[in-house]
Structures are given as C-alpha cells and as structure tokens.
Amino acid sequence: MTFHARDEFPVPDDxxxxxxHVYRKGxxxxxxxxxxxxxxxxxxxxxxxxxxxxxLALSPALLNMVxxxxxxxxxxxxxxxxxxxxxxxxxxxxxxxxxxPGFEYTILSEHRARLLADDLVAQLxxxxxxxxxxxxxxxxxxxxRTDSTHVLAAVRSLNRLERVGETMRxxxxxxxxLAPQWLLKQIEPDWGDRYGPRFEQYRLPKKEREREQxxxxxxxxxxxxxxxxxxxxAPGYLRTVELVETMRRLWIQQYYLEEDKVHWRTDKDSPPxxxxxxxxxxxxxxxxxxxxxxxxxxxxxxxxTCDDEGPNLxxxxxxxDASVVDSEMTPVIxxxxxxxxxxxxxxxxxxxxxxxxxxxxxxxxxGIDLVGPVMPDTSRQARQGLGFxxxxxxxxxxxxQARCPEGQLSERWQERKNxxxxxxxxxxxxxxxxxxxxxxxxxxxxxxxxxSLVILAQPEYSILQERxxxxxxxxxxxxxxxxxxxxxxxxxxxxxxxxxxxxxxxxAKTHFQHVLTVLGMDVARVAVYLEGELKAKTRQSRFQLxxxxx
Ligand code: SF4
Numbered sequence: 001m002t003f004h005a006r007d008e009f010p011v012p013d014d015x016x017x018x019x020x021h022v023y024r025k026g027x028x029x030x031x032x033x034x035x036x037x038x039x040x041x042x043x044x045x046x047x048x049x050x051x052x053x054x055x056l057a058l059s060p061a062l063l064n065m066v067x068x069x070x071x072x073x074x075x076x077x078x079x080x081x082x083x084x085x086x087x088x089x090x091x092x093x094x095x096x097x098x099x100x101p102g103f104e105y106t107i108l109s110e111h112r113a114r115l116l117a118d119d120l121v122a123q124l125x126x127x128x129x130x131x132x133x134x135x136x137x138x139x140x141x142x143x144x145r146t147d148s149t150h151v152l153a154a155v156r157s158l159n160r161l162e163r164v165g166e167t168m169r170x171x172x173x174x175x176x177x178l179a180p181q182w183l184l185k186q187i188e189p190d191w192g193d194r195y196g197p198r199f200e201q202y203r204l205p206k207k208e209r210e211r212e213q214x215x216x217x218x219x220x221x222x223x224x225x226x227x228x229x230x231x232x233x234a235p236g237y238l239r240t241v242e243l244v245e246t247m248r249r250l251w252i253q254q255y256y257l258e259e260d261k262v263h264w265r266t267d268k269d270s271p272p273x274x275x276x277x278x279x280x281x282x283x284x285x286x287x288x289x290x291x292x293x294x295x296x297x298x299x300x301x302x303x304x305t306c307d308d309e310g311p312n313l314x315x316x317x318x319x320x321d322a323s324v325v326d327s328e329m330t331p332v333i334x335x336x337x338x339x340x341x342x343x344x345x346x347x348x349x350x351x352x353x354x355x356x357x358x359x360x361x362x363x364x365x366x367g368i369d370l371v372g373p374v375m376p377d378t379s380r381q382a383r384q385g386l387g388f389x390x391x392x393x394x395x396x397x398x399x400x401q402a403r404c405p406e407g408q409l410s411e412r413w414q415e416r417k418n419x420x421x422x423x424x425x426x427x428x429x430x431x432x433x434x435x436x437x438x439x440x441x442x443x444x445x446x447x448x449x450x451x452s453l454v455i456l457a458q459p460e461y462s463i464l465q466e467r468x469x470x471x472x473x474x475x476x477x478x479x480x481x482x483x484x485x486x487x488x489x490x491x492x493x494x495x496x497x498x499x500x501x502x503x504x505x506x507x508a509k510t511h512f513q514h515v516l517t518v519l520g521m522d523v524a525r526v527a528v529y530l531e532g533e534l535k536a537k538t539r540q541s542r543f544q545l546x547x548x549x550x
Pocket of ligand 1: 407437443450451
C-alpha cells in the first residue's frame with residue numbers, strides 16, 4: 001500500500017459519535033486525546049518513514065503511541081494489535097475510523113527494531129516531554145527527585161563454572177550453524193557429551209577439587225577452539241562472530257596460561273566485578289551486591305518532578321549495567337536534564353547520589369541545589385563521637401595551614417590527587433608538639449608522629465562541612481521529606497509495569513523498555529491529572545499514624 005506521512009489524524013465523525021455514546025462517563029484515552037491531541041508527529045520520524053515505506057499500515061507517530069499504550073496496558077504485541085482493532089477508545093485516541101482493521105502485530109517488533117537502529121529512543125522520550133511542556137504540564141526550574149532500582153537481566157544467573165561451560169556450548173552451537181564441516185574437524189570425541197546439554201548446576205560435580213578440574217578442562221577446550229578459529233586455515237568470518245569475541249574476553253577473565261598449562265583464576269586475580277561478563281547470552285549484564293540485594297543485570301534511575309502543583313512526571317530515565325554506582329550517575333542525569341531544558345532548581349536525592357563535588361558542580365554549572373544527606377565523617381573520632389574529628393580543625397585556605405583545637409598550627413600542607421582522582425590536601429601537625437599535647441588521646445591513636453588529616457580541596461571540603469551541620473537540623477529533615485515520594489514511583493513501576501525485569505537482552509533494549517515504561521507511567525499520570533484526581537499522599541500504615549500522632 002502507498003502511505004503518506006501525516007502530522008494530523010483528526011478523529012473521524014462516526015468514531016467520535018459512537019465513542020461518546022459508549023463512554024458517557026469519560027475514558028482516559030479520550031480525555032488525553034481531547035486535551036493533548038496526537039503525542040507524536042510523523043515528520044519527526046522521517047527516517048523511519050523512509051526506511052519502512054510501503055510496509056506500514058499505521059504511521060510511525062501512531063505506532064509510537066501504540067508502543068506506549070502496550071506498556072500502559074501490559075499487553076503483548078498480538079494483544080495490543082487486537083485491542084486497537086476492537087476498542088473504540090483506542091481508535092478515538094489514534095484517529096482511526098471505526099471499521100479500520102488496524103495493523104498486523106508483527107509490525108510492532110519491526111518498529112521497535114527500527115527505532116533502536118536509528119537511535120530514536122531518546123527522541124521518543126524528548127518529543128513526549130516537549131508535548132507535555134507545550135500543554136503546560138511540565139516546566140523547568142521546579143523541584144525534582146531521583147531514585148534507582150535493580151533490574152534483573154532476562155537471562156539465568158550463572159556461576160563461574162556454568163558461565164564458561166555455557167559459553168563454550170553457545171559458541172559451538174553458533175559454529176555448527178556457520179561452518180559445521182570445519183567444526184567437526186576441530187572437536188574432541190568427548191565434546192558431544194560435555195557441551196551437548198545445558199550446563200545446569202545439578203549435573204556439575206559437588207566437590208570443589210572436581211569442579212576446579214572440570215573448569216580447567218573447559219578452559220583447555222576453549223583455548224583449543226579459539227586457536228582453531230584464529231588460525232589461518234579457519235574461515236575468516238568466524239572471527240567476526242560476536243559470541244566468539246565474548247568467549248575470547250571471558251577466557252582472559254577466567255583463565256591464564258603458564259608454560260602452556262591452563263590455570264583457573266582465583267577471585268583475587270580476576271578483573272573487577274564491573275568488567276566481568278556474567279552470561280554469554282547477555283554480554284552487557286553485570287553483577288552487583290547493594291545492601292542485601294545481589295543481582296545480575298542493570299540499574300534504572302528515574303527522575304520525576306515533585307512540585308506542589310501539576311502532575312508528577314518522570315522527566316529522565318537512565319539505564320546502566322548493574323556495576324555503575326548511583327554517584328556516577330548524578331552528573332549524567334544533570335546533563336541529560338539540561339539537554340532537555342528541564343533542569344530543576346532543587347533536586348532531591350539520597351546519600352548514594354551525593355558527593356561534595358556534585359553539590360558544587362550542580363550549583364555552578366546547572367544552577368541546581370542538591371538536597372539530600374551527604375556521607376557522614378567516617379573517622380574514628382566522628383563515629384565514636386569522641387575526640388577531634390575534621391570539623392574541629394580550622395582550615396586557613398589562603399595561608400595553607402590548619403589550626404587544631406589546642407591552637408597548634410600545622411607544619412605540612414600537600415595538595416595531591418587521591419586514588420579516585422579527586423583533589424585532596426594532606427595536612428600534618430608537628431610530631432613534637434603533638435607528643436607533649438595533653439589532648440593527644442582525643443586526637444590520634446598513632447604511637448609516633450603528629451596528627452594528620454586528609455581533606456578534600458576547598459570548595460568541596462567547605463560545602464561538605466556545611467552540609468553535615470545542616471542535615472542535623474529539623475528544617476532539613478522536613479524539607480527532605482519531599483524525596484520519599486519517588487519510592488512510590490519505583491514501586492508503581494515494579495508492581496504494575498515490571499520495571500525490575502528486563503524483557504529484552506542487552507543494555508540498549510533494556511533502556512528502550514524503561515523509556516516505554518516511563519512514557520506509559522507519564523501518560524497514565526497525565527490522564528489522572530486531567531480527570532481532576534488529587535495527588536495521592538504516600539500511604540502510612542495505621543500503626544505509623546498512631547505513632548506519629550502520639
Ligand atoms: S595532638 Fe597535636 S593536633 Fe591534636 S590537639 Fe594536640 S597538638 Fe593539636
């Protein structure tokens with residue numbers, strides 16, 4: 001069929017008449033259509049339109065909307081295609097005629113693949129936010145809050161032994177498809193039994209020595225196969241197979257060769273957890289333990305508005321592999337918000353996101369006031385509440401000297417970078433004076449030498465001290481309450497929209513899932529807002545209410 005890009009899809013009269021008759025009491029999709037019109041424009045997705053010309057039953061703009069509806073309703077591709085075909089409210093939303101047969105459901109996966117391939121996922125999100133802005137539902141310079149949660153990869157967690165065995169098995173299966181005759185010449189007689197079935201825990205040896213022996217044998221098999229693949233006689237295209245590259249990297253992570261003998265690495269000489277491949281079937285997933293949760297997969301960070309007026313809309317979504325800690329994401333989120341012209345004036349975050357340099361950078365570069373508790377001083381004196389912690393020392397930044405509570409001036413001031421690359425100052429007090437000081441037990445445990453301090457460079461140190469004092473006040477605690485609501489958003493996403501379970505393989509597709517989830521949540525929230533429902537307060541149990549009233 002010939003299809004022409006359109007930016008307008010007016011609701012046909014017969015659809016309007018029947019929809020209004022059926023939904024006398026209102027319907028969220030009709031409310032949204034009446035107030036927001038179409039969410040997307042075909043002209044913004046010209047590349048898609050060009051690449052899929054002749055195959056479309058619906059425009060890219062309408063397919064974008066269908067993808068979001070799918071997440072709002074929790075439907076499969078086949079189900080949402082049937083719903084669009086049969087539901088009057090969806091036809092009203094999409095501006096379709098009542099007798100329109102809709103579209104073949106397989107077009108949705110093609111559309112998702114095209115959005116990913118053409119790098120249009122971010123645009124999908126930004127265009128919707130711009131649409132909300134145009135309709136006065138969203139403004140910059142308000143209040144926003146952020147939190148994160150873990151996301152389980154769509155693959156089974158594998159221990160180290162299962163991982164190498166399953167990787168061998170996966171590579172052999174791929175090679176069987178690509179070059180079966182060549183492969184038959186490379187394999188050993190026992191490989192059929194060893195790598196035929198899945199590497200499940202129950203069929204592996206229980207004793208540690210036997211497990212290690214098996215790991216070494218798999219390692220030797222892997223080296224044998226890799227050297228065959230990278231030999232001059234192997235077909236060149238085998239070396240470009242993604243899974244072969246994954247296996248090569250995994251073998252470096254798990255084994256080393258010493259005088260042609262294969263060794264199984266110990267945890268000590270393995271790469272950092274953030275770099276370790278966890279599964280041959282999802283090479284982006286990483287493992288991490290945070291407090292009492294251990295998971296393999298990803299982390300998603302949601303940022304939402306939290307002003308007193310208007311709906312709370314999610315304005316930023318970031319997906320990372322699980323190894324990335326929250327504090328690494330603070331500058332990324334701020335840059336992303338600035339790119340969308342949606343920087344807040346106040347940003348509420350928990351301790352994991354806030355480092356002293358973030359407070360300074362957010363204020364100086366983006367005009368954002370970070371509101372949240374900073375890490376407490378972890379020195380012995382601060383932890384025990386006894387003696388002189390950093391805050392007891394007066395720092396004279398101009399003179400590059402510190403004065404201790406006993407009035408002694410420091411004799412050493414060295415500006416360096418610490419292991420994390422941050423600017424710090426090493427300060428030392430004169431050993432002789434410290435030795436005869438009557439307050440020495442309150443100051444240092446060192447048996448020799450004077451008190452030493454390692455502090456952050458000036459702007460970060462000053463802001464850290466100020467924040468540590470401020471966060472003890474009732475005023476701060478009252479203000480910080482505003483952050484709590486984002487936990488409800490995470491809860492809504494996980495309970496209703498499976499935010500914590502990746503549907504797809506890989507970081508890019510998992511992020512796409514999160515963008516669609518978030519857009520679904522935003523649209524649902526706008527519908528509730530437009531229908532005049534008040535924001536729900538964070539629920540408290542009867543017991544909590546009793547205690548707070550007492
Ligand atoms: S031990 Fe040294 S630094 Fe500490 S209070 Fe005494 S003189 Fe000052």
